[in-house]
Amino acid sequence: MTLGGFMLRRLASIIPTLIFVSIIVFSLQQLIPGDPAIAMAGDELNDEAVQEIRVKYGFDQPFYVQYFKWIGNVVVGDFGASYRNKMEVLDLILTKLPVTLQLAVFSMIVALIIGIPTGIIAATHKDSFIGTAANLFALTGVSIPHFWLGIMLILLFSVNLGLLPSSGYVPPWEDLRQNLLSLIMPSIVLGTGVAGVITRHTRGAMLQVLSSDYVRTARAKGVAERIVVSKHALRNALIPVITLSTIEFGQLLSGAILTEQIFSIPGFGKLIVDAVFFREYAVVQGVVMVTATLFILLNFVADILYFVVNPRMRSANG
Amino acid sequence: MRYKLAGVLAAASLLLSGGLASAQTVMRIGLNDDPDSIDPALSQAFVTRIVLTTFCDKLFDIDAKLGFVPRLAESYEWSEDGKALTFKLRPNVVFHDGEPLNAEAVKYNIQRNQTIEGTFRKPELAPIKSVDVVDELTVRLNLDAPSAPLVSIFADRAGMMVSPKAAEALGVNFGSAPVCAGPFKFVSRVPQGRIIFEKFKDYWDVDNIHIDRVEMLAVNDPTVRLSNLQSGQFDLIERLSPTDVKQVEADANLKLARAPDIGYGYVQFNVGNGARAEKMKDQRVREAIDLSIDREALVNVAFEGLYAGGDQVIAPGSFYHDERPVQKRDVERAKQLLKEAGQENFTFEMMVRPDRDFQVPAQVMQSMLAESGINMVINTTENVTQLEAARQGNFESYMSFWSGRVDPDGNTFAFYTCKSANNRMGYCNPKVEELLTKARQTIDPEARKAIYKEALDLKYHDRPDLSLWYRQLFMAMSSKVENYHLFPDGLIRLQGVKIN
Numbered sequence: 001m002t003l004g005g006f007m008l009r010r011l012a013s014i015i016p017t018l019i020f021v022s023i024i025v026f027s028l029q030q031l032i033p034g035d036p037a038i039a040m041a042g043d044e045l046n047d048e049a050v051q052e053i054r055v056k057y058g059f060d061q062p063f064y065v066q067y068f069k070w071i072g073n074v075v076v077g078d079f080g081a082s083y084r085n086k087m088e089v090l091d092l093i094l095t096k097l098p099v100t101l102q103l104a105v106f107s108m109i110v111a112l113i114i115g116i117p118t119g120i121i122a123a124t125h126k127d128s129f130i131g132t133a134a135n136l137f138a139l140t141g142v143s144i145p146h147f148w149l150g151i152m153l154i155l156l157f158s159v160n161l162g163l164l165p166s167s168g169y170v171p172p173w174e175d176l177r178q179n180l181l182s183l184i185m186p187s188i189v190l191g192t193g194v195a196g197v198i199t200r201h202t203r204g205a206m207l208q209v210l211s212s213d214y215v216r217t218a219r220a221k222g223v224a225e226r227i228v229v230s231k232h233a234l235r236n237a238l239i240p241v242i243t244l245s246t247i248e249f250g251q252l253l254s255g256a257i258l259t260e261q262i263f264s265i266p267g268f269g270k271l272i273v274d275a276v277f278f279r280e281y282a283v284v285q286g287v288v289m290v291t292a293t294l295f296i297l298l299n300f301v302a303d304i305l306y307f308v309v310n311p312r313m314r315s316a317n318g
Numbered sequence: 319m320r321y322k323l324a325g326v327l328a329a330a331s332l333l334l335s336g337g338l339a340s341a342q343t344v345m346r347i348g349l350n351d352d353p354d355s356i357d358p359a360l361s362q363a364f365v366t367r368i369v370l371t372t373f374c375d376k377l378f379d380i381d382a383k384l385g386f387v388p389r390l391a392e393s394y395e396w397s398e399d400g401k402a403l404t405f406k407l408r409p410n411v412v413f414h415d416g417e418p419l420n421a422e423a424v425k426y427n428i429q430r431n432q433t434i435e436g437t438f439r440k441p442e443l444a445p446i447k448s449v450d451v452v453d454e455l456t457v458r459l460n461l462d463a464p465s466a467p468l469v470s471i472f473a474d475r476a477g478m479m480v481s482p483k484a485a486e487a488l489g490v491n492f493g494s495a496p497v498c499a500g501p502f503k504f505v506s507r508v509p510q511g512r513i514i515f516e517k518f519k520d521y522w523d524v525d526n527i528h529i530d531r532v533e534m535l536a537v538n539d540p541t542v543r544l545s546n547l548q549s550g551q552f553d554l555i556e557r558l559s560p561t562d563v564k565q566v567e568a569d570a571n572l573k574l575a576r577a578p579d580i581g582y583g584y585v586q587f588n589v590g591n592g593a594r595a596e597k598m599k600d601q602r603v604r605e606a607i608d609l610s611i612d613r614e615a616l617v618n619v620a621f622e623g624l625y626a627g628g629d630q631v632i633a634p635g636s637f638y639h640d641e642r643p644v645q646k647r648d649v650e651r652a653k654q655l656l657k658e659a660g661q662e663n664f665t666f667e668m669m670v671r672p673d674r675d676f677q678v679p680a681q682v683m684q685s686m687l688a689e690s691g692i693n694m695v696i697n698t699t700e701n702v703t704q705l706e707a708a709r710q711g712n713f714e715s716y717m718s719f720w721s722g723r724v725d726p727d728g729n730t731f732a733f734y735t736c737k738s739a740n741n742r743m744g745y746c747n748p749k750v751e752e753l754l755t756k757a758r759q760t761i762d763p764e765a766r767k768a769i770y771k772e773a774l775d776l777k778y779h780d781r782p783d784l785s786l787w788y789r790q791l792f793m794a795m796s797s798k799v800e801n802y803h804l805f806p807d808g809l810i811r812l813q814g815v816k817i818n
Contacts, residue, residue, distance in 0.1 A: 034702030038709060042362050045441070046739040047709065083436070084354040085509055086491050092509060151542060158549035166549045167348075167542070168535050169511060264537045266511030274352060274510065279702055 006307055010300050021292045022074070022285075026067050029281050035059070036279035040083050057083075070282075074289065080282030082275075089286035092271065097290075099169055100267035103190070103260075104252035106183050108245065110191025111198055114141075116241065118195070119202020123210060124229055126203075134199065141196030146189050150262035153185045167264040186263045190256050194248045201244050205237035239310055246302035250295035342530040343817050345799075347810060348543045348555035352510050352536040355493035358478035359430060359437045364721055364808070365536070367475065368556060371809045372515055372532055373414075374498035375522075376477035377405060377424070378469060382805050384580070384636055384724050386473055390419060390499060394472075400464025400761045405472075407455040411522045413481035414503040421457040425449040426482040428459070435490055439476045441739070464759040466766060470725035501527045501812060510536065528816045544794065547572065553799055553817060556810065558792035560624040566794045573797050575804040578635045579789040580722030582628060583679065585668065585715055586783040590744025592711025597666055602659040604781040609652040610690040611683060613644055617787050620679040628788040631720075631729045631774065635806055637763060638726040638770050652690040665693040669704050669716035676717050679786065683717075708742040719789075724807065726770055727758055734777055745782035749773075 037054040054060045058069065073080065079089035115138075122134035158166035164185055170178040209215060210233050218232050219225075253268070260269035268287055275283035353366035358374060361367070377391035391405040411419040428449050431439035445465035450458040459468070471477065484497035496504050501523065502515035515532040518524070535552075537543040540559040546552045548569065558566060558574070566572045587598040598604060613627025629645045632638045656662050670680040677698070684694045699707065699716075707713045723729055731754050732738045736746035753773035760766045791808045800816045 033706070034700070035706050038706045039702040042438075043705070043740060045438070050709070082509075086355050086357075086360070086493055087509060095508060096510075151545065154542065154545045154549065158551065159545055162549065166546045166551045167537055168551070261538055262542055264511075264535055264542075266508050270352075270510040277701070 003304070003307060007300075007304065010303055014296055014300065017296055018289075018293060021296075022071055022289060023067070025285050025288045025292070026070065027063075029284060030063060032276070032279070034279055036281055039279035070285065074286075079286035079289075082280055082283050084274075084278055084280060089282050092283065093268075093286055093290050096266060096268050096271050096287075098171075099265060100253060100269070102172070102179075103183060103186055103256065103265060103267055104249060106187035107190035107194060107252055107256070108249050110187050111194035111248070112245065114192065114195035115198025116202050116238075119199040119241075120206055120229065120234065122199060122203040123206035126207065135203070138196040138199035138203075141192040141199070143196075144192070146193060146256070146258045147262060149192070150185070150189045150259060153189065154262070157185060167262075169263075169265045169267075182263075182265075186256070186259050186265060189259050189262075190252060194252070197248060198241060198245065202237065202241050205240050206233060209233045209237045239306065242305055242309070243302050246298045246305075250291075250298045253291055253294050253298075343528065344531045344533060345529045345554065345812065345815070345817060346552045347532065347534045348546055348552040349534055349536040350540075350543070350557045351538055353513070356496055356504075356507070356513070357490075357493035358475040358480060358498075359434050359439050360490065360493060361475060362438050365556075368808070368810050369513060369534060370475065370478055370498075371500075371811060372534075373496065373500040373502045373504055373518075374478035374480065375500040376473055377407075377479070378473040378477060379811075380473050380724055380805060380807060382577070382803065384806060386469055390477075390479055391472070394469055396464075396761050400466075400759065401461045403459045403461070403468055404452070405457050405459075407457070408522060409455055411499055412520050413479075413484070413499045414497045414518055415481050415484055416520075417481045417483050419479055419499050420454050421451040423479060423482050424457045425451055426485070427479050428476075430480070430482075430485055431476050442471045442474075442476050464761055466758055466761050467723075467725040467727035470723065470728070473724060502529075502532050523813065526813045528814070529812055532812065547794055547796065550796070552796075554793060554795040554802070554810070556793055556808070558794045560622045560790070560792065562794075563622065563624060563792055566792075571797055573795050573799065575793045575795065575802055577791045577804040577806050577808075578626070578633060579791045579808060580633050580636065580724065580806045581720055581789050582631065582633060582722060582785050583676075583717070583719050583787045583789070584631075584783050584785045585683075585717050586708075586743050587715045587781075588711060588713050588743060589782045590746060591742055592744070594711060594714055595744055597714050600659045600661070601780060602655040603661055603664060604784075606652040606655040606659070606661075606664075606690060607687060607692060608645060608781055608784050609648045609655070610687045610692060611645075611784070611786065612647040612686060613786060616679055616682050616686070619682050620675075621787065624792075625790050626788045627786070629778070629785050631733070631785055632726050632770070633722060633788045633806075636724075636726065638767050640771055640774065647686075649690050652692075656691065662691060663693070664691070665695065667695045667697050667714045669697050669699040669707060669713050671701055671704060671717070672698050675719075680717055683786075711742070711744065713742075726766075727754075730754055730770070730774070730777075731758060734773075734782070743782040745780070747776060747780055750776050750780075 037050050037059050040053050041050045058066055077090060081088050082092060118134045118137055122131050125131035154166045157164040165182050169182050172179040215228060215233055218228050257269035257273055260267045268291060272284060272287050349365050349368065351365050353369045354361055354363045356366060356369050358370055361370065375389050377389060378386045379389045381387050390408055390411060392408050393406045395404045407421060413419060428443060428446060431437055432443050445461045445468060446459050447462055448460045452458050479499055480492065481497040485492050488495060501518060501521045503518045505514040505516050507513040513534040517527055517530050521527060537546055540562060543555045544562050547555045566574045587604055588595045589598055617623060617625045617627045627644055630640060656664055668680060670676050680696050684696060687694045704716060708716060720729065732740040734741065734745060735751045735754055750773050753769055757766050757769040757773065760769060791804055793804055795802060798818045800818060801814045
């Protein structure tokens with residue numbers, strides 16, 4: 001099978017997936033208790049005013065009518081508007097996307113820089129103290145609550161040492177230095193969590209590859225261990241790690257809810273939490289649709305990468 | 319040569335601008351939550367009032383004792399029959415876009431607040447039937463009946479004047495680029511991110527403004543907000559948690575401002591709203607619950623003793639507060655009342671929001687009631703779900719908080735008249751309704767106070783709800799901030815404030 005054919009087949013499967021996602025997103029919203037009209041009206045408006053809101057936003061209509069109306073608008077790029085701050089949902093998403101994207105990329109870099117070497121060490125020293133320490137490190141990364149780590153970092157680096165800004169986000173085009181400084185701690189908090197997962201998978205994949213026949217052959221031929229690990233084993237072991245990393249990256253894109261709350265970073269996470277609390281259906285649906293689409297596209301990219309790095313895929317699919 | 323000269327000039331201008339930039343006084347404020355639309359007509363959240371105060375002056379403001387002081391209006395005057403209220407405006411006031419603030423602009427604002435799609439000001443302005451422009455700086459509001467609370471309405475969001483030209487141009491999107499007549503003008507806002515303002519050079523009281531730029535950012539967690547203040551990221555943070563007060567007091571780099579709040583925590587009972595009203599109908603049961611609570615102990619445990627235990631809906635500090643002692647605990651009497659009501663093993667459910675400030679007092683209350691033999695079941699319910707259940711009458715009782723209004727009408731009429739919006743209890747006592755309506759129409763404060771006492775004494779006897787505590791407001795700031803005064807409404811007024 002050619003790469004082009006493979007891409008077409010994958011693309012064709014994306015559309016039904018997106019339709020399915022849109023239905024799920026829309027249904028889940030209906031299941032959340034609490035009437036959005038009441039959330040909008042708050043404490044002070046009377047029941048007639050609530051009913052007016054319900055009619056105006058179409059909450060009184062049957063589920064399928066609301067769904068088709070919404071999806072019809074989404075197709076032409078109209079995600080509706082936030083009733084709280086009156087902004088168009090698409091504008092909100094476009095404002096937040098670069099922030100979330102930058103945080104996700106930085107966190108992923110932290111995760112990969114820590115995760116892959118630690119995973120390799122854990123695999124190559126599996127029976128020694130160093131291997132156990134690497135494993136422990138991975139486990140700690142996964143287990144430490146983001147909230148706690150975030151506050152501890154703020155206390156250390158902002159309150160005590162005064163080295164890093166403790167909150168907020170400055171766009172890179174306004175002040176690049178401040179932008180980078182403001183993302184160091186959030187990226188570490190998010191990155192260490194993902195690093196733990198990557199370490200464990202790298203270790204598993206490396207162990208499997210290191211015990212395979214071709215590695216034994218390489219060793220038998222007298223290839224230096226360093227070369228065996230870095231050239232022969234790592235390349236193959238990285239295939240599942242690439243897949244995992246794209247999935248993890250996709251999850252980072254859906255918003256790092258707690259981390260964004262702690263560091264007051266105006267990304268998807270903070271947006272979606274506020275939207276759920278205020279029953280801003282349009283915002284929640286818009287953000288989830290966009291992140292789901294990004295997630296699916298990332299998987300598509302991962303599939304292509306997989307196809308490129310793994311020649312067996314071509315024959316298997318052919 | 320020409321290039322060299324240009325280079326030198328560029329470098330000089332850079333240096334100069336750098337010098338100017340560093341001389342700017344910036345006030346960075348940490349907010350508790352992200353504001354909704356920063357449009358006086360469309361905003362609902364408390365935090366938005368703080369943001370609006372930065373750039374939208376009101377016709378009147380309050381002072382520390384909840385009296386009214388002139389701002390954009392210099393004075394007000396009631397007609398003999400109380401059916402007309404006349405404002406005299408301050409001369410030579412302009413909006414941030416240079417438009418004049420005159421009687422026409424005030425008329426436009428009142429009409430906008432009454433009619434714009436999604437307005438939250440409509441109920442507040444309902445008494446106004448028409449507005450007359452008497453002259454350039456005089457405007458008269460005509461009413462069907464006297465409405466004593468009206469002046470206080472213009473000391474809040476309805477009194478914040480927006481530029482008619484900008485409002486016309488932006489419609490419901492006015493909050494995206496608001497234009498008012500306050501000390502600072504709006505620069506930019508990133509939702510869930512920073513909101514930036516800069517000093518308005520043509521502000522009518524500009525000599526009193528010593529800050530060049532204001533930056534606001536919401537940090538939801540109080541501990542993180544405080545850490546930001548300690549690290550110098552903020553100069554001032556609002557709504558400091560009582561549990562953090564000691565820490566601020568112990569820190570030489572920080573200062574604390576405190577003020578009694580006009581808000582109060584309360585429990586409402588369902589006494590007549592739908593199918594679940596039966597349980598709490600017996601006044602003796604509600605009185606037994608009231609008598610089982612030790613309010614002082616409750617605030618000591620739940621709020622570090624920093625709030626005040628209280629049983630009224632008009633907080634101390636208000637002219638209308640009734641100077642009587644707080645209801646004492648009397649477990650024996652409570653038990654006796656339950657016996658008389660035939661409810662010796664009484665069990666009821668209370669909806670409580672998940673926030674700490676509700677959960678802890680609810681748990682304290684629960685253990686106090688247990689001593690009278692009352693089993694209170696806490697049903698943790700998130701805010702919107704609670705609002706919905708309350709509207710539908712799907713509750714036996716719930717704990718909540720009312721931010722309070724400067725005028726007593728805002729804490730009484732909407733709660734205790736039979737069909738009003740905030741009366742989720744289904745409470746209806748025609749005598750109370752009659753008195754509250756009369757109080758609303760009585761302009762003379764002394765006479766009004768007597769009417770409120772009579773109405774609220776009846777309400778306190780009926781006990782459709784119980785006030786439990788009056789909040790104290792705490793703001794923490796860097797010791798560099800000078801001259802900041804906290805008023806009972808919890809807003810941040812930057813007039814006179816300096817940063818050294």
